[in-house]
Amino acid sequence: MTDPISTAAHRIAAAGLSPARTARDPVNRPAIRDWLTAIGDDNPVYERDGVAPPAMVQVWTMRGLRPRDEDDDPLRAMSAVLDEAGYTSVVATDCAQTYHRYLRVGETVAVRTRLTDVTGPKRTALGEGWFFTTESVWEVAGEPVADMRFRILKFRPEAVPQVERQAPIRPVAGPDTAFFWAGIEAGELRIQRCGECGALRHPPGPGCPRCGAFKPAYAVAAGTGRIHSYVVHRHPPLPGRRSPVVVALVDLDEGVRMVGELLDVRPDEVRIGAEVRVAFADGLPVWRPDLTELPPWELAVTPTVIISTALATRDFQDVHHDRDAAVRRGSKDIFLNILATTGLVQRYVTDRLGPDAALRGISLRLGGPCYAYDTLTFAGRQRAGEVAVTGRTATGEHVTATVRLAS
Amino acid sequence: MIARTAAIAGIGATEFSKDSGRSELRLAAEAIRAALDDAGLRPSDVDGLVTFTMDDNAEIAVAREIGAGELTFLSRIGYGGGAACAVVQQAVLAVATGIASTVVCYRALNERSGRRFGQATLPPGLDASWHYPMGLATPAAMVAMVARRYMHDYGATTDDFGRVTVSARRYAATNPAAWFFGRPITLDDHRASRWIAEPLRLLDCCQESDGAVALVVTSAERACDLRRPSAVISAAAQGSGTDQFVMTSYYRDEVAALPEMGVVARQLWGQSGFGPGDVRTAVLYDHFTPYVLMQLEELGFCGRGEARHLIASADCPPINPNGGQLGEAYIHGMNGIAEAVRQVRGTAANQVPGDGPVLVTAGTGVPTSGLILSAA
Numbered sequence: 001m002t003d004p005i006s007t008a009a010h011r012i013a014a015a016g017l018s019p020a021r022t023a024r025d026p027v028n029r030p031a032i033r034d035w036l037t038a039i040g041d042d043n044p045v046y047e048r049d050g051v052a053p054p055a056m057v058q059v060w061t062m063r064g065l066r067p068r069d070e071d072d073d074p075l076r077a078m079s080a081v082l083d084e085a086g087y088t089s090v091v092a093t094d095c096a097q098t099y100h101r102y103l104r105v106g107e108t109v110a111v112r113t114r115l116t117d118v119t120g121p122k123r124t125a126l127g128e129g130w131f132f133t134t135e136s137v138w139e140v141a142g143e144p145v146a147d148m149r150f151r152i153l154k155f156r157p158e159a160v161p162q163v164e165r166q167a168p169i170r171p172v173a174g175p176d177t178a179f180f181w182a183g184i185e186a187g188e189l190r191i192q193r194c195g196e197c198g199a200l201r202h203p204p205g206p207g208c209p210r211c212g213a214f215k216p217a218y219a220v221a222a223g224t225g226r227i228h229s230y231v232v233h234r235h236p237p238l239p240g241r242r243s244p245v246v247v248a249l250v251d252l253d254e255g256v257r258m259v260g261e262l263l264d265v266r267p268d269e270v271r272i273g274a275e276v277r278v279a280f281a282d283g284l285p286v287w288r289p290d291l292t293e294l295p296p297w298e299l300a301v302t303p304t305v306i307i308s309t310a311l312a313t314r315d316f317q318d319v320h321h322d323r324d325a326a327v328r329r330g331s332k333d334i335f336l337n338i339l340a341t342t343g344l345v346q347r348y349v350t351d352r353l354g355p356d357a358a359l360r361g362i363s364l365r366l367g368g369p370c371y372a373y374d375t376l377t378f379a380g381r382q383r384a385g386e387v388a389v390t391g392r393t394a395t396g397e398h399v400t401a402t403v404r405l406a407s
Numbered sequence: 408m409i410a411r412t413a414a415i416a417g418i419g420a421t422e423f424s425k426d427s428g429r430s431e432l433r434l435a436a437e438a439i440r441a442a443l444d445d446a447g448l449r450p451s452d453v454d455g456l457v458t459f460t461m462d463d464n465a466e467i468a469v470a471r472e473i474g475a476g477e478l479t480f481l482s483r484i485g486y487g488g489g490a491a492c493a494v495v496q497q498a499v500l501a502v503a504t505g506i507a508s509t510v511v512c513y514r515a516l517n518e519r520s521g522r523r524f525g526q527a528t529l530p531p532g533l534d535a536s537w538h539y540p541m542g543l544a545t546p547a548a549m550v551a552m553v554a555r556r557y558m559h560d561y562g563a564t565t566d567d568f569g570r571v572t573v574s575a576r577r578y579a580a581t582n583p584a585a586w587f588f589g590r591p592i593t594l595d596d597h598r599a600s601r602w603i604a605e606p607l608r609l610l611d612c613c614q615e616s617d618g619a620v621a622l623v624v625t626s627a628e629r630a631c632d633l634r635r636p637s638a639v640i641s642a643a644a645q646g647s648g649t650d651q652f653v654m655t656s657y658y659r660d661e662v663a664a665l666p667e668m669g670v671v672a673r674q675l676w677g678q679s680g681f682g683p684g685d686v687r688t689a690v691l692y693d694h695f696t697p698y699v700l701m702q703l704e705e706l707g708f709c710g711r712g713e714a715r716h717l718i719a720s721a722d723c724p725p726i727n728p729n730g731g732q733l734g735e736a737y738i739h740g741m742n743g744i745a746e747a748v749r750q751v752r753g754t755a756a757n758q759v760p761g762d763g764p765v766l767v768t769a770g771t772g773v774p775t776s777g778l779i780l781s782a783a
Contacts, residue, residue, distance in 0.1 A: 169527065173536070284541060
């Protein structure tokens with residue numbers, strides 16, 4: 001560690017957990033109502049039970065528009081070091097919150113934070129920057145009520161030359177296989193079926209190896225199966241794709257096997273034997289865990305949504321309310337802050353599962369920013385004890401989140 | 408029967424590197440000249456040339472470079488590294504039938520400094536469309552699919568794979584021709600190496616190498632009169648399994664198996680009259696560690712799923728005493744055949760004592776091949 005940034009990081013991390021910093025205001029109904037209104041959350045339980053939405057936990061200890069200088073706050077101290085070094089822009093990338101219980105109106109929380117990890121400089125899509133991670137604990141009279149891992153990218157905004165993205169590898173169709181790819185276009189998973197003896201076969205060919213007939217026909221698969229084996233591809237990069245890519249060999253219920261990408265599952269969660277269901281993406285069959293899908297929700301992200309949620313979460317960073325400042329810092333417009341995204345994820349889940357669904361935590365990773373005038377579409381899939389949520393804009397994934405539920 | 412009709416009378420190789428700085432044609436010519444010199448033969452003696460379909464050096468270009476004259480036998484074998492022992496079988500067939508008298512098998516490649524096989528590039532042919540576009544686009548990933556199922560079916564672990572590479576690197580460390588000469592590793596090094604395609608780590612994958620190997624095949628009778636002791640070809644076999652694909656034979660009942668090597672094994676034991684218990688040392692194609700374990704099973708050294716126990720036991724013959732392709736070099740399996748010849752001659756860097764036959768295999772997961780070599 002010879003560079004000044006790493007030296008400073010080492011010093012800040014070595015200081016450990018900061019002293020408790022008490023929220024300016026106790027948990028209060030006006031702030032909760034402003035937050036619920038901005039997020040558009042009509043869930044009555046907060047008003048009824050006198051509790052705060054769990055995703056608001058960070059809001060109570062936000063520093064406000066004119067923070068006092070407090071060098072003992074690790075996040076602030078590390079940000080100052082990076083500002084000094086020219087990494088003046090900021091974007092949050094990951095946030096994992098755990099809620100031990102909901103906060104009650106009238107309680108006063110305090111937060112303690114430590115710096116755990118600093119890595120850089122890294123080339124990112126936004127420019128050169130440093131990632132750093134903090135861990136925070138919220139307490140009420142010494143009782144831990146929530147904790148959070150928070151990862152931030154501080155970067156030097158620059159026009160990054162767009163790397164020519166390689167085209168993904170595309171399938172090649174021939175006379176004997178065209179029916180399969182036409183099926184994908186039609187939203188069907190087709191299995192070759194011998195027009196003579198009825199034998200099913202994949203991958204297909206010109207005839208039937210069983211009876212010898214050249215009368216290929218096809219059946220439409222139910223689209224369900226189980227994982228027979230799988231691979232987590234990490235290196236080298238695949239053209240037009242981001243690693244890791246999970247690829248599964250699926251035993252279809254009809255009795256044939258097929259290879260396809262497995263989506264919406266963490267590499268460490270994949271299990272041989274797990275039930276999967278087919279979907280179609282970019283002209284290919286893809287597989288997902290066979291889970292209950294929650295109805296999607298589309299949100300028109302107006303400037304008002306971005307600004308009102310930024311203010312209701314007490315995030316006064318200019319990129320969330322001042323378009324000129326956002327552009328100057330390398331963005332195309334103002335964009336949603338991570339506290340608002342967390343709130344929207346919480347709202348989507350409680351809207352779909354009912355007002356009394358109790359949350360134990362939200363872990364989320366931000367992808368591309370959600371700008372003013374984007375349409376943000378949330379989709380969710382429920383499994384034991386949790387809901388996997390994605391929020392997409394027209395240009396790609398804005399957020400992937402796992403919401404853990406109380407059992 | 409082709410058993411003991413022909414022999415490998417000469418072996419030759421270039422140095423094994425990551426950047427040869429020379430054309431593949433020159434590498435081929437250098438290795439062939441060295442092999443002819445080893446056998447005490449002249450380029451004008453060569454009347455047959457055999458290589459892999461993947462080799463970029465035309466037989467006629469090679470013949471011109473080495474100064475050979477007229478050829479009566481030109482042949483190539485497909486399926487990548489699966490060809491390694493099959494090119495020797497081609498030579499044996501030519502010699503046994505009198506079509507040629509002196510056949511040179513060669514493989515020359517700048518695989519590290521030139522076209523790297525581990526990158527994701529779509530091969531021609533419709534079969535690839537069922538795997539490559541889905542993200543299964545590298546040899547490592549294709550083997551990983553089988554390896555994962557093998558772990559599931561038989562309880563093997565990534566440490567079992569790691570033990571294969573630790574052993575290879577131990578041998579390579581004392582083989583001056585090996586790229587990893589003097590650089591052994593521990594199981595912890597394997598555990599710390601990065602994932603390539605889970606469950607395979609970097610150290611489960613063979614090297615990428617530049618280099619060339621050539622072998623001179625002639626009749627067993629004539630070989631006795633040549634400069635160096637020859638390795639008699641006691642068996643030479645090729646094999647493809649039912650419902651065989653290139654690296655992606657996923658549509659058979661059993662995914663965690665290499666039946667193509669079973670086809671080869673039955674022929675090798677049948678032709679030679681030997682059995683697994685006779686083998687002094689085995690040079691098993693090690694592009695990826697799990698397939699070393701699975702080959703031991705298909706070859707009959709142990710039952711299905713038991714190889715991880717076998718390699719830890721005293722009953723296991725020494726495997727890949729040159730360091731294999733994990734430790735010596737990746738010359739598409741041809742350097743393994745050269746090692747088998749040295750073991751028969753008694754001139755290997757890590758010489759395995761005894762006078763039993765030496766087994767050598769070619770790339771698996773594809774139509775494959777194998778040889779049994781023994782002393783004259």
